[in-house]
Amino acid sequence: MAREREERGLARREPEREWLASPWEFESASPWSLMRRISDEMDRIFSDFWGRSFSWLPERRAPSAMRWTPAVDVFRRGDNLIIQADLPGVEPEDVQVEATEDGITIRGQTKHEEEEEREGYYRSERRYGSFHRFIPLPEGVKPEGATANFRNGMLEVSLPMTEETKTKRVNIPIQVSEAEKAKAGQAKKAKA
Structure with missing residues (x-):
């Protein structure tokens, strides 16, 4: 069955690469590199679906090495x-x-x-x-x-x-509800 799909062109394509290699990559990536990756992924999806990409857009025309x-x-x-x-x-x-x-x-x-x-x-x-x-x-x-x-x-x-x-430090008091105060008081009594 899978072979028939491959012969007819209906086989599921495996992704060429993961969008993010690891969860930590998201934290270290710049917003612009993430946007570029999203744009590249959308370009690939449109190319797969409609048979053409949006590489005709002016900013996409230049090879990636020129987009420094x-x-x-x-x-x-x-x-x-x-x-x-x-x-x-x-x-x-x-x-x-x-x-x-x-x-x-x-x-x-x-x-x-x-x-x-x-x-x-x-x-x-x-x-x-x-x-x-x-x-x-x-x-x-x-x-x-x-x-x-x-x-x-x-x-x-x-x-x-x-x-x-210029940096100015201000201490901000933390307000606690009466219910939280009562709960904290009960916890102190239980420990004693």
Whole structure:
């Protein structure tokens, strides 16, 4: 019976790979990589069902190697919010940084050329592409006071924070209902 289904094209396809390899992968994955995986999975489902995918969409046209997004770290240093972006192989003049009250936009061009000549053969590789990364900012960050430095493939953007943005600790009292107080009192009596 299963062989008949295979011959007629009705056999159930085994998934090519698990969507998430382990439960812990979900915690470590970025929201954008998860969205990309969901998009890839939906593309596969549409392709299986209708015989074509949505790879004709502009952002899907580029091979995955060309869809590079720089890794960033966002943290506080003193009275400033710091954004560090890894931009290996990118020249400072090929990077543009814009700041608004909503966030920081980092965009630029990557150009990688590699030539090798040895033992009678010549190899030349060129990769070009653009990247774009938007980092939302919390309220109270002043984009007009932003500064940026680029050194050894690392872009660092520093934004001053207002007084309201700075961490303020407040102890919050926990309220307990009368029923919980009575239950706790009975438990103490039982232990004694």
